[in-house]
Amino acid sequence: MASETGKQDEVLEKAREKFRNFLGTKGLRITNQRLAILDACFRMEKHFIAEQLLEVAREIDRSVSRATVYRSLPILTESGLVREIDVGRDHKFYMADRGRGSNRVQVVCVNCDKIFELDAPFLEWYANSASQKVGLKAESIRLQVLARCDGHRCDNCTGDNMQENAPHKHEH
C-alpha cells in the first residue's frame, strides 16, 4: 500500500513538472488554480466530467471556479496530461493520462454509463492508412463500442468501477 501511494505521488510529481514546463513554454502563467485542477485530475481514478473535476479541484483550492475549470481543460488536453474522451453522451469525459497513450478502444456500457478501456495498438497505423486514402494527415483517432450487459447487470454495474481497463493482446 505504501509503495502504491509512493508510485502515485511520483506520477503526480512528474505530471506537475510537465505541466509547469508546458505552461512556461507557452508563455502561460503557473497559477494555484491551474495546479489545483491538475492535481484534481490525477486524484480521479476513472473518467470524469467537468463538473466532477470542479468539485474535486475545489477541495484542493476553494477559489477554483467553473469557468477556470473549463478554461483549463483545453490546456491540460493540449499538454498531453489529460485525454478528452467524447463518447457522444450528454457530457464530455476526461481522464488523466498516466502514460498509456491514446491508442485505446472505449467500451461504453449503455446501462451504467461506465467506460472500459482496452489497448488497440493497431489504431495508429489504421488512422494513418485511412487518412492517406482521402488525402489528409491523421491527427487523432477514436474507436468506441457501445455495449450493454444483456439482462444481468455487468460487473461494473454491481461491483465498483474497475473500468480502468485491463490491457489485452489480440489485435487479430
Add this chain to the structure above:
Amino acid sequence: MASETGKQDEVLEKAREKFRNFLGTKGLRITNQRLAILDACFRMEKHFIAEQLLEVAREIDRSVSRATVYRSLPILTESGLVREIDVGRDHKFYMADRGRGSNRVQVVCVNCDKIFELDAPFLEWYANSASQKVGLKAESIRLQVLARCDGHRCDNCTGDNMQENAPHKHEH
C-alpha cells in the same frame, strides 16, 4: 442521368415503404411531417445536421417544425433509415442510409469540417471481440479519425464535396 434519377426514386420509394412499415409496427402514426422529413433526409447527398434537415423538410412541407424534426430523428435512426454520426464537434450529423451498412470509418477534416467515409468491414468483428473482453454485448461501434490537410487545403475544401466516400479494400 435519367437512369440515375430513376435509381434514386427507387431508393426513396423503398425507404418510404420501410418507414411506413416501421411506423405501423411500432404503433406510430404516418403523418405528412414525418414523411416530409424522411424525404428530406434522402434529398441530402451528404451528412447533414438537424437545422439543415429542417430547412429542406420545410421546402417539402411548410408546416414542419424544429421540434418535429428533433422528435423524428430518433425514430428514423431506430428504423435504420438514417445513421447518426457524432463526431464530437458542435452538432450531431446524420446521413440517409442507402444500404452501405454501418461498418465504416469517418475521416473528419478539421479544416473544412467535411466527413469522408470508408468501409471497414472488420469493425463488427472487432466490436464483438472487445465487448466480450469486458463482459458486455456490443451494440454499435464508431471509428473516427480527425485529420487535416497539412498546409494545402484538401480536395474536399477546394472542390465540391465528394465526401460520400470511395469504398476501399485493405482491411489488413
Add this chain to the structure above:
DNA sequence: ATAACTGCAAACTGTTTGCAAGCGA
C-alpha cells in the same frame, strides 16, 4: 508595471419539453 488570469453572472447553442390545438386510425 502590466499583461495574463480569475470569479461572477449573463449569454449562448443545440436540444428537449409542456401545453393546447390538430388530425390520423
Add this chain to the structure above:
DNA sequence: TCGCTTGCAAACAGTTTGCAGTTAT
C-alpha cells in the same frame, strides 16, 4: 371518437464569454 402528434415558445444543460478586479512575472 380517441389519443398520438404537432407547433409554439419557454425551458434546459453544458459550455463560453464580457467584465472588472487580482496576481504572477
